[in-house]
Amino acid sequence: MKIGIIGGTGGMGEGLAMRWCLNHNVVIGSRDTERAINSSISFSKVVAEAYGSAMKGDISGNENIAMVKDCDLLVLSIPYDYIDDICGKISSIVKENCIIVSPIVPMKKSNDGFEYIPMKENTKSAAERVASKIQHRSRIVSALHTISEVKLKHLDEIIDCDVFVCGDDVNTTNIVIKLIEEINGLRPLYLGSLSMSYQAEMMTPMLLNASKLNKIKHPGLKIV
Ligand SMILES: NC(=O)c1ccc[n+]([C@@H]2O[C@H](COP(=O)([O-])OP(=O)(O)OC[C@H]3O[C@@H](n4cnc5c(N)ncnc54)[C@H](OP(=O)(O)O)[C@@H]3O)[C@@H](O)[C@H]2O)c1
Numbered sequence: 122m123k124i125g126i127i128g129g130t131g132g133m134g135e136g137l138a139m140r141w142c143l144n145h146n147v148v149i150g151s152r153d154t155e156r157a158i159n160s161s162i163s164f165s166k167v168v169a170e171a172y173g174s175a176m177k178g179d180i181s182g183n184e185n186i187a188m189v190k191d192c193d194l195l196v197l198s199i200p201y202d203y204i205d206d207i208c209g210k211i212s213s214i215v216k217e218n219c220i221i222v223s224p225i226v227p228m229k230k231s232n233d234g235f236e237y238i239p240m241k242e243n244t245k246s247a248a249e250r251v252a253s254k255i256q257h258r259s260r261i262v263s264a265l266h267t268i269s270e271v272k273l274k275h276l277d278e279i280i281d282c283d284v285f286v287c288g289d290d291v292n293t294t295n296i297v298i299k300l301i302e303e304i305n306g307l308r309p310l311y312l313g314s315l316s317m318s319y320q321a322e323m324m325t326p327m328l329l330n331a332s333k334l335n336k337i338k339h340p341g342l343k344i345v
Contacts, residue, residue, distance in 0.1 A: 122300075125150055125192035127185045127207055128199035130160045133224060136273025137196060137265075138180050139168050140304045145178040148192065150185040157182030171276040186210055194220040194300070201227035201238065201247050208254030215255075220293055223251045223318075224265035226325040234333070235326035239319060248287060248318030259290035262297040263318035266325050268307060269339040280306035282341035285321035287312050310344065 122145045126134040129149035138147045138161075149164065151157035161182030168176060189195065189211045199207055204225065215221070225247035227238035239246050245253065248263035255261055264286040272280050284301060286309045288294030294311065301309040312321055324342060332340040 122146075122193045123148065123191060124194045124196065124300075125188045126196045126198050127189075127211070128197070128203075129182075130156050131198055132270035132274070133265075134196070134198040135160070135164055136268075136270040137198070138164050139171075139276060140273055141300065142168050142178045142180045143172055143176055144303060147178060147180045148188045149180060149182040150188050151182070152185060154182070154184040154187075157184060168276070186214070189219075190214050190216065192216065192219060194222060194296075196222045197225060197251060199225065201225050201250070204247065204250045205254055208251055212255050219260060220296060221251065221255055221261045222265070222297055223248050223261065223263045225251070226266050226322050228326045228329075234330040237319075237323040237326050240323065246319035246322055248315050248322070252315060258315065259288075260293055261315055262286060262288040262294050263315060263321065264297055264301065264309065266321045267328060267342045269341060271339040272341060273304070280304065280341070281343065282306070283308045283310050283343050285310050285312040285324070287315050287318040287321060289314050308343075 124145050125148045127150045130151045141147050149157050149161045161180045165180045227247050228235055252258045252261055265284050268284050298309045328340045
């Protein structure tokens with residue numbers, strides 16, 4: 122599968138690229154082509170050492186919009202504020218069956234701690250905001266909100282965490298679930314349709330508050 126990560130130069134993109142390149146061709150996207158290529162070169166060095174000949178895929182870099190038309194799956198690894206801009210630009214050029222994954226957490230820090238923006242400001246969840254800009258709602262899957270980039274980047278550590286997955290179309294959602302299962306120790310839990318995504322998204326500010334106040338590094342979530 123060809124996986125494009127829009128905003129892949131950030132920590133989340135780095136972590137996902139380093140995991141998924143084991144089996145897939147991953148493209149790091151950026152607004153700046155040179156930044157994308159430099160990031161891909163730097164991530165490739167790390168994974169080559171970690172995986173050696175076990176690696177079946179690779180990591181390359183390209184400008185966000187230039188890579189979109191070739192990808193089977195796109196991860197929107199960008200901050201909440203830029204959803205309208207990026208989705209407006211890619212909506213008409215994505216491949217017909219391209220899956221769009223949103224790990225986006227609408228979150229800000231106040232004096233009380235990390236807060237979930239849609240609840241404080243009566244705005245849409247990240248997934249609903251993506252859906253308002255992307256033509257085919259059934260191709261959108263919301264996932265991966267509660268996994269820390271640091272856990273993804275520590276390739277020698279086994280992750281023992283759950284992430285929630287929301288989507289309207291069963292087949293599309295199952296493709297993303299399988300992709301998440303490829304990340305050793307990460308358990309995807311289906312949480313229902315895209316309209317339920319807010320429940321997954323709002324877990325992240327909660328985790329970060331608990332982490333900060335109780336001195337837990339790189340918190341994760343596991344339902345038992
Ligand atoms: N980090 C985590 O542990 C984590 C965990 C769960 C979910 N998430 C979610 O995953 C997403 C990515 O997280 P992150 O920590 O990697 O974010 P980030 O570092 O803040 O941003 C990711 C990338 O977004 C691009 N970007 C910045 N401003 C932009 C703009 N105005 N328009 C278009 N692109 C812009 C930048 O890439 P270029 O400058 O190269 O274009 C940047 O490298 C976020 O929505 C976050 O809520 C993160």
